Amino acid sequence: MVEYKVQFKVFEGPLDLLLYLVKKEEVDIYQINLTRLATQFIEYVELMKELDLDLAGEFLVMAATLMLIKSRELLPRDLQAPVGPEDEDLEDPRWELIRKLVEYKKFKDAAAELQALERRQELTFPRQAPRPEAPPAPGRPEVSLFDLVGALNAVLQRFQARGHASEIVEDRWTVSEKLEELRGRLSGGQRFRFAALFDGATHRAEVVVTFLALLELIRLRVALVTQTEAFGEITIEAAPPELSPPPDESHSAEPAVPPTPVAPALP
Amino acid sequence: MTDLKLVLEAILFASQKPLSVADLKGVLARAADQSDEPAVRALKRTKTDEIAAALAALRDEQEAGGRSYCLTCVAEAWQFVARPEFAPWLRVLAGERARPARLSPPALETLTIIAYRQPITRAEIEQIRGVSVDGVMQTLLERGLVEAVGRAEVVGRPITYGTTKAFLEYFGLASLDDLPGGDELRRIPVERPPTLLTVEPGLATVPPAQLNLPSAEPAAPDTPPAPPAAPATSDQQSP
Numbered sequence: 181m182v183e184y185k186v187q188f189k190v191f192e193g194p195l196d197l198l199l200y201l202v203k204k205e206e207v208d209i210y211q212i213n214l215t216r217l218a219t220q221f222i223e224y225v226e227l228m229k230e231l232d233l234d235l236a237g238e239f240l241v242m243a244a245t246l247m248l249i250k251s252r253e254l255l256p257r258d259l260q261a262p263v264g265p266e267d268e269d270l271e272d273p274r275w276e277l278i279r280k281l282v283e284y285k286k287f288k289d290a291a292a293e294l295q296a297l298e299r300r301q302e303l304t305f306p307r308q309a310p311r312p313e314a315p316p317a318p319g320r321p322e323v324s325l326f327d328l329v330g331a332l333n334a335v336l337q338r339f340q341a342r343g344h345a346s347e348i349v350e351d352r353w354t355v356s357e358k359l360e361e362l363r364g365r366l367s368g369g370q371r372f373r374f375a376a377l378f379d380g381a382t383h384r385a386e387v388v389v390t391f392l393a394l395l396e397l398i399r400l401r402v403a404l405v406t407q408t409e410a411f412g413e414i415t416i417e418a419a420p421p422e423l424s425p426p427p428d429e430s431h432s433a434e435p436a437v438p439p440t441p442v443a444p445a446l447p
Numbered sequence: 448m449t450d451l452k453l454v455l456e457a458i459l460f461a462s463q464k465p466l467s468v469a470d471l472k473g474v475l476a477r478a479a480d481q482s483d484e485p486a487v488r489a490l491k492r493t494k495t496d497e498i499a500a501a502l503a504a505l506r507d508e509q510e511a512g513g514r515s516y517c518l519t520c521v522a523e524a525w526q527f528v529a530r531p532e533f534a535p536w537l538r539v540l541a542g543e544r545a546r547p548a549r550l551s552p553p554a555l556e557t558l559t560i561i562a563y564r565q566p567i568t569r570a571e572i573e574q575i576r577g578v579s580v581d582g583v584m585q586t587l588l589e590r591g592l593v594e595a596v597g598r599a600e601v602v603g604r605p606i607t608y609g610t611t612k613a614f615l616e617y618f619g620l621a622s623l624d625d626l627p628g629g630d631e632l633r634r635i636p637v638e639r640p641p642t643l644l645t646v647e648p649g650l651a652t653v654p655p656a657q658l659n660l661p662s663a664e665p666a667a668p669d670t671p672p673a674p675p676a677a678p679a680t681s682d683q684q685s686p
């Protein structure tokens with residue numbers, strides 16, 4: 181059969197019980213009658229033993245100390261062991277006990293203050309700043325109109341070299357068609373070189389129409405045209421969202437594009 | 448002239464973690480190196496005590512400004528915190544915070560003794576508490592609130608214990624100097640009265656002055672290093 185022991189939590193140690201008894205007396209520690217305190221302490225210890233509470237051995241040591249104090253005081257005063265400053269070695273057990281009690285009480289008070297801090301800290305919420313976003317990579321400079329025209333010129337010269345210049349063709353390409361085609365390529369997240377824009381072009385007029393569509397998309401801030409360095413390769417990509425105007429604006433702007441075919445001026 | 452206080456305020460406002468004076472000094476120096484602006488470069492050689500003074504002034508300004516938050520120093524590092532009285536809302540906002548269980552009274556008592564009397568041996572703690580501390584010491588060590596800090600130069604060279612940085616953080620203390628009623632409880636032993644007055648058998652007398660913590664009275668206003676995180680107990684509880 182397992183023996184049940186109740187852990188006596190209220191009094192953690194004998195000093196705890198002593199302080200409790202002092203408090204019950206409603207007197208300050210320095211006024212306490214140790215003889216009476218000893219009697220009460222021993223009563224409590226006896227009762228706790230009777231209740232079979234698990235009592236720390238220190239309680240019994242304290243009870244013994246109190247018994248000693250009590251027994252000394254049963255003697256007539258002139259028979260008591262002399263105490264006082266003249267015999268330093270002989271520590272008065274009463275003084276020793278009071279000193280311990282006072283010291284312990286101070287720490288107990290301080291522990292209560294720490295407990296208040298513990299509670300306060302539970303209620304304290306620090307500001308939690310989000311991790312700052314890494315600054316954007318140094319932006320590639322946006323391309324000027326002159327850069328674009330210069331690049332277009334290089335493409336057009338390719339067609340001239342192929343000898344298409346004098347050929348007469350009907351107007352098969354419109355800006356709005358090319359615009360939609362380009363928009364589709366960009367919205368797919370594609371990113372391509374300027375020259376690649378005209379890879380499929382079969383005619384000088386198609387190049388010009390595609391170019392005009394690109395200009396319109398730049399104006400609408402749908403396309404972003406950048407250059408890694410001055411006179412370097414021109415790259416076309418979809419503009420980041422913050423550059424896009426509100427949708428209704430871009431919508432109303434669209435009809436501004438002339439649906440009519442552009443007839444490039446042929447030499 | 449850029450106001451150092453405001454620069455520090457901005458840094459702490461945007462910082463993800465509490466920053467020490469040394470951290471702040473580093474930020475000022477690095478910013479100066481990376482900038483051409485005279486106002487930024489001017490703060491390059493800001494001295495440690497200038498930063499400390501600016502932080503204290505900033506804290507007092509925030510305090511006087513009556514905001515819902517304040518600047519506080521915990522374990523030597525500064526951060527903005529909301530005032531405790533707004534906890535009911537912030538608790539909802541933050542959800543369950545993983546905060547360890549509260550300490551039991553014996554654990555708190557033991558921790559208090561270590562905090563004020565460190566470095567201290569286990570035997571010395573037990574002498575003050577009058578009871579064995581094996582169980583609670585284990586708890587305190589496991590929670591990282593105390594640690595072995597050395598060995599006492601006495602027979603057997605027993606281990607001495609001290610508190611950790613986690614201890615300061617757990618209680619929101621700027622440093623050990625910030626412990627409530629510190630001076631009283633550190634090394635000063637209770638003085639033995641010149642003669643033990645035993646007017647009546649069993650009555651022992653100790654000067655009443657030694658019976659209470661001085662900080663039980665309203666905290667003396669002449670203790671400037673105490674940050675708002677370590678206040679007098681009076682304004683603890685929010686209504």
